[in-house]
Amino acid sequence: MNFSIYDFTSFTKWIDNALNSSMSPGWAILVELVIIGIVFIAFYAVIGLYLVLAERKVCALIQNRLGPNRVGPIGMFQTIADLIKLLMKELIEIKHADKFLFNLAPFIVIIASFMAIAALPFAKGLHAIDLNIGIFYLFAVSSLGVIGILLSGWSSNSKYSLIGAIRSGAQVVSYELSVGLALLSVVIFSGTMQLSGIVESQANGWWIIKGHIPAIISFLIFLVASTAETNRGPFDLAEAESELTAGFHTEYSGIKFAFFFLAEYMNMFIVAAIAATVFLGGWMPFHIQGWEGMNNVMDYIPPFIWFFGKTIFVILVMMWFKWTFPRLRIDQLLTLEWKYLLPINLMNIVLIAFIVLMGWYIK
Amino acid sequence: MELNQVMFFLLSGLILIFSVLSITSRRILRAAVYLLTVLLATSGLYFLLNYEFMAAVQLTLYAGGIVVLIIFSILLTSHISHKFEQPAIANVLVGGITGLVGCGVAIWSILEFPFTPTTQPALDVNMQQIGMHLMNTGHLGYALPFEVISVLLLAAMISAIIIAKKGN
Numbered sequence: 001m002n003f004s005i006y007d008f009t010s011f012t013k014w015i016d017n018a019l020n021s022s023m024s025p026g027w028a029i030l031v032e033l034v035i036i037g038i039v040f041i042a043f044y045a046v047i048g049l050y051l052v053l054a055e056r057k058v059c060a061l062i063q064n065r066l067g068p069n070r071v072g073p074i075g076m077f078q079t080i081a082d083l084i085k086l087l088m089k090e091l092i093e094i095k096h097a098d099k100f101l102f103n104l105a106p107f108i109v110i111i112a113s114f115m116a117i118a119a120l121p122f123a124k125g126l127h128a129i130d131l132n133i134g135i136f137y138l139f140a141v142s143s144l145g146v147i148g149i150l151l152s153g154w155s156s157n158s159k160y161s162l163i164g165a166i167r168s169g170a171q172v173v174s175y176e177l178s179v180g181l182a183l184l185s186v187v188i189f190s191g192t193m194q195l196s197g198i199v200e201s202q203a204n205g206w207w208i209i210k211g212h213i214p215a216i217i218s219f220l221i222f223l224v225a226s227t228a229e230t231n232r233g234p235f236d237l238a239e240a241e242s243e244l245t246a247g248f249h250t251e252y253s254g255i256k257f258a259f260f261f262l263a264e265y266m267n268m269f270i271v272a273a274i275a276a277t278v279f280l281g282g283w284m285p286f287h288i289q290g291w292e293g294m295n296n297v298m299d300y301i302p303p304f305i306w307f308f309g310k311t312i313f314v315i316l317v318m319m320w321f322k323w324t325f326p327r328l329r330i331d332q333l334l335t336l337e338w339k340y341l342l343p344i345n346l347m348n349i350v351l352i353a354f355i356v357l358m359g360w361y362i363k
Numbered sequence: 364m365e366l367n368q369v370m371f372f373l374l375s376g377l378i379l380i381f382s383v384l385s386i387t388s389r390r391i392l393r394a395a396v397y398l399l400t401v402l403l404a405t406s407g408l409y410f411l412l413n414y415e416f417m418a419a420v421q422l423t424l425y426a427g428g429i430v431v432l433i434i435f436s437i438l439l440t441s442h443i444s445h446k447f448e449q450p451a452i453a454n455v456l457v458g459g460i461t462g463l464v465g466c467g468v469a470i471w472s473i474l475e476f477p478f479t480p481t482t483q484p485a486l487d488v489n490m491q492q493i494g495m496h497l498m499n500t501g502h503l504g505y506a507l508p509f510e511v512i513s514v515l516l517l518a519a520m521i522s523a524i525i526i527a528k529k530g531n
Contacts, residue, residue: 025366026365026366029366030366096443096444097443098390098392098393098443100393101392101393101396104396131415131419132415132416132487132488132490133415133416133419133490136416136419136423137415137419137422139419139423140419140420140422140423140426140427141422143422143423143426143427143428143431144422144426144427146427146431147399147426147430147431147434150431150434150435150438151392151396151434153438154392154434154437154438154443155392155443157443162438165438166435166438166439169431169434169435169438173431173435176427191491192490193490
């Protein structure tokens with residue numbers, strides 16, 4: 001197959017060589033770190049702002065309304081105005097809170113999602129760090145965000161926050177299992193945990209097609225479990241506004257609240273990107289083995305359009321979930337995970353191991 | 364100084380400072396957060412050694428698993444206004460002496476061990492090899508300890524359920 005037209009390896013190598021020739025290697029690494037950090041922060045801000053806008057527009061479409069439509073053309077700049085408002089709001093200090101932990105919690109949530117985004121492959125060679133245990137790393141760092149939620153709930157010294165945090169903790173700890181096992185199914189198929197390797201293994205078809213029924217089961221379980229892991233509706237009972245005001249972030253205001261809000265949307269983007277990379281081929285164009293003509297045409301569409309197209313598709317499905325289903329109760333939530341998803345998932349893993357052993361999938 | 368060394372001193376400094384803080388803090392949840400920092404810095408050391416598998420295991424098991432459980436149990440049992448009292452002088456003395464002796468033994472054995480620097484290139488940590496060794500029954504195989512540990516965990520889980528169900 002011909003991937004050379006959109007290979008960013010030479011571009012990143014060129015920057016690396018230019019930096020190394022003009023300064024000492026230590027400084028070159030520091031400058032590269034700063035460049036990558038700035039790129040990701042800018043990316044984070046833009047994606048976060050526009051996901052909030054997309055959520056409001058999708059919600060409006062489903063509820064037969066117009067949604068934001070005053071600031072800019074079709075409300076394009078509404079979330080930027082909201083951000084400016086949030087930046088200028090007063091940061092409320094709570095007298096009987098643990099101030100150190102109270103201020104630390106939003107940063108833990110943000111840093112956890114920032115660590116996850118570093119491992120995502122956006123295109124060939126456009127990859128901040130390509131760990132050989134990529135999937136395991138994503139699984140590991142995605143379990144850190146819940147610590148921030150638990151801390152914020154406890155240190156606010158408020159009953160609503162505490163109940164929200166405990167609900168959220170129970171939810172994330174349970175659904176993490178299903179997320180991990182669903183990702184494991186593709187690791188069995190592709191035989192590697194390196195994200196670039198998983199994407200390369202889908203050059204002759206995406207895993208959801210090549211792995212047929214068990215891969216589709218895994219994909220559906222991953223969608224449900226990751227929606228729950230990111231505390232999104234219909235699993236958003238950690239911030240159920242009718243009973244808990246706003247759950248774990250009730251006591252936060254201004255930019256600290258914005259951090260939680262942004263991290264929630266970025267986590268949605270990250271799980272959608274993981275689903276797109278692992279099951280839907282990531283930046284790999286749609287290929288069918290043997291149809292060389294069509295494959296060559298598909299190769300001309302740039303990889304980041306494929307990547308973002310698939311990611312946006314998964315995000316839209318998750319938004320559709322949120323505005324369609326009513327919120328679950330906590331016992332229903334735990335029943336769903338422990339009595340349905342987990343047993344199905346474990347049986348599915350055994351089935352996949354058997355299928356891979358017999359070679360009953362498209363290689 | 365090389366960047367590697369800077370990172371090493373940074374991470375070890377974090378580990379040292381936050382280890383001391385986590386045992387001297389009078390507030391239990393803050394102690395748990397300091398412990399979390401120690402565990403994260405330890406996984407940073409593994410990343411520094413290019414041993415990513417161990418680093419991710421450290422993150423999942425300790426930071427994402429055990430610390431979350433600790434924080435969860437603190438959330439359920441302790442109130443925010445609760446602070447530990449200063450321990451008795453005798454306890455501080457005994458604890459301090461034990462700690463110093465343990466520290467001395469550890470440092471002595473590390474200094475005595477003949478570390479020989481190797482010139483061979485670092486080997487890639489191959490996940491397939493780790494998996495093969497874990498499930499291997501032959502030479503360098505870990506199948507038996509693996510199975511024994513899983514039986515132990517099963518027993519622990521069953522006993523936890525029995526304790527939780529007591530009364531019905």
